[in-house]
Amino acid sequence: MATETTLILFKPDTVEKNLSGKVLERFLAEGLVIRGIKMMTLSDELLAEHYSHVADKPFFPEIVAFMQKTPVIALALEGEEAIGRVRDLLGPTNSKEAPAGTLRGDLGEDMMTNVCHASDSPETADAELKRFFNEGEVFSF
Template identity: 55%
Template structure:
């Protein structure tokens, strides 16, 4: 069983799509094995988005992601990273297919409802970033 990290972003809360988004993961057969509501701060966001923290658009991402609490979730399932990426759709909601989470509820590149780990290595690092040992139940 593989694990991955999902972050339900501020726009998921604003659009009241948190429960519906979690239901999509459960309906796909994935198990929720950890969850917590967090207020992300600047150091955490700079660590999480280290690959783009030096880009001119990062302050806008930082402001958005810290604008309200997010729900950080670990889910588990067979080949979960690829399956979750297919379920959520591409990062740019404008090109995401109908039937995907981002295609149905996202607005653009940033307002796209959910973050999903893109590789087993990133999933492991991201889970460790947000959850202490003993907080993931699987």
């Protein structure tokens, strides 16, 4: 098993509903370790880069508006097979399809209002961590 660091974004629905502590607690209970954490407002430029795979879709402005509704919490979590474990804890992207016991099944509402974004591969995690954290903001000890 490989030790990985992954990016998680606590989306505006999590921040608005004051669920950040509850969500973080569930990640930590699984043995994942915080390597970086900060609250931030997302710029148009950062969102265009992060969602470049859908930037040409008609629903992209809705994503931007939602992601800028409140600040988000960016989190770097480390652990054995962290990327897959985080995604398993979250459940399917569409909260309506997520089973009870997953974060999205318990706390999410739909495709967008779905608690967190999480990296889906080691390559994506590397790029996303660099996108949301400056050098020196993700720690290893």
